[in-house]
Amino acid sequence: MAERIEEQLKTVDQTALTPLVRRALDREDVTVAEWRYQPIYGGIEMTSDIYRFSGDALATGEVLPWTLILKIVQAKPGNEEDPQGVWYWKREPLVYQSGLLNDLPGGLTAPRCYEAAERRGGTTWIWMEEVKDEVHEQWPLAYYGDVARCLGQFNGAYLAGKPLPDYPWLTRKHLRKYVEHAAPAVDLLLNSLDHPLIQRALPGISAEFMQGIWEERHAILEVIECLPQTFCHLDAFRRNLFSRHTANGGCQVVAVDWSFTGIAAVGEEIAPLVNGSVAFGAVDPGDEIELEQIVLEGYLEGLHDAGWQGDPDLVRFGYAATLYWRYAIGGFTGEMIPWMLDERYHEAVEQAMGHSMQDMADKTASQLAFCQYVYEQVQGLKAALD
Numbered sequence: 001m002a003e004r005i006e007e008q009l010k011t012v013d014q015t016a017l018t019p020l021v022r023r024a025l026d027r028e029d030v031t032v033a034e035w036r037y038q039p040i041y042g043g044i045e046m047t048s049d050i051y052r053f054s055g056d057a058l059a060t061g062e063v064l065p066w067t068l069i070l071k072i073v074q075a076k077p078g079n080e081e082d083p084q085g086v087w088y089w090k091r092e093p094l095v096y097q098s099g100l101l102n103d104l105p106g107g108l109t110a111p112r113c114y115e116a117a118e119r120r121g122g123t124t125w126i127w128m129e130e131v132k133d134e135v136h137e138q139w140p141l142a143y144y145g146d147v148a149r150c151l152g153q154f155n156g157a158y159l160a161g162k163p164l165p166d167y168p169w170l171t172r173k174h175l176r177k178y179v180e181h182a183a184p185a186v187d188l189l190l191n192s193l194d195h196p197l198i199q200r201a202l203p204g205i206s207a208e209f210m211q212g213i214w215e216e217r218h219a220i221l222e223v224i225e226c227l228p229q230t231f232c233h234l235d236a237f238r239r240n241l242f243s244r245h246t247a248n249g250g251c252q253v254v255a256v257d258w259s260f261t262g263i264a265a266v267g268e269e270i271a272p273l274v275n276g277s278v279a280f281g282a283v284d285p286g287d288e289i290e291l292e293q294i295v296l297e298g299y300l301e302g303l304h305d306a307g308w309q310g311d312p313d314l315v316r317f318g319y320a321a322t323l324y325w326r327y328a329i330g331g332f333t334g335e336m337i338p339w340m341l342d343e344r345y346h347e348a349v350e351q352a353m354g355h356s357m358q359d360m361a362d363k364t365a366s367q368l369a370f371c372q373y374v375y376e377q378v379q380g381l382k383a384a385l386d
Contacts (some may be wrong), residue, residue: 095258097116107153109253134243134245135245145148165263238282265322
């Protein structure tokens, strides 16, 4: 696939680029003169490749620099046919084509999309603006509260009466599908507890504990699905979020990678902001508990800003249950376990995460200790809600 994409990239020419650059520059009098491209980042699942195109355009008496981001998405065998499934590969192009992201409520926005179109060979190309952090390149911990407030304003608008979008390709029951996808890996884990990487990542894990957690999922997922539902990004962690100035001097949060977007429970949105930001190295693991408090407070403020006055315990349960079952079970067990036990994945995972598998096992042990702390919150909140 990589060779085929490289061949397709070589066919990008002045005729293809000029209308895109005109949209990016908001100028109809420019023509692309020269260009270059370089890869930026592809996801762990290897279903997407991202490139930065840049160059110069000519206008009357001017040479104008320009940049474009190209995201190439492709089908992932076994998951691409369910439009409401977690990994439906056409979702992100469809969400841009729909215009759903053009005027989001609250302080959240999406990058400008100049074109999203299918191409031969089972890929879709999304051309969009390049987004960079303008406010904080390295986010201080307190800024995560500002970001959470934007996410709360976004989610809260739909909880307070804005009609939910009803496109057939939006994810539904995202957490349930993510967790159930881990079923084969649970069996794999139970049969591999003596593997060195598993013992390093899960010191002291027992088959009895793992089986008990797995059997408990049904009761937790049923509660999650009864919580107030809203429109969510569902992958809003540091790597997918950028801060920038607005025309009136304020700040806004730009969210990229809308491939998971859909309808989910209040609180689900902020689980990635806490766990994902730590997992990808943006926040020190030792700051997780403080980060959680900052994010919860900011998110609740955003929900109130939008006019939603619901029970904060519903929010806390939605957040905590999602963090534990999505990341400890769906993410670590469902995805990391197969990668840890199959050396063919090691290079791609290490490149995406920026750490060796041994280091990731150590980081996982730390994160799962935090997950256990969150799990205890789940139990207390569930008892209160019952």
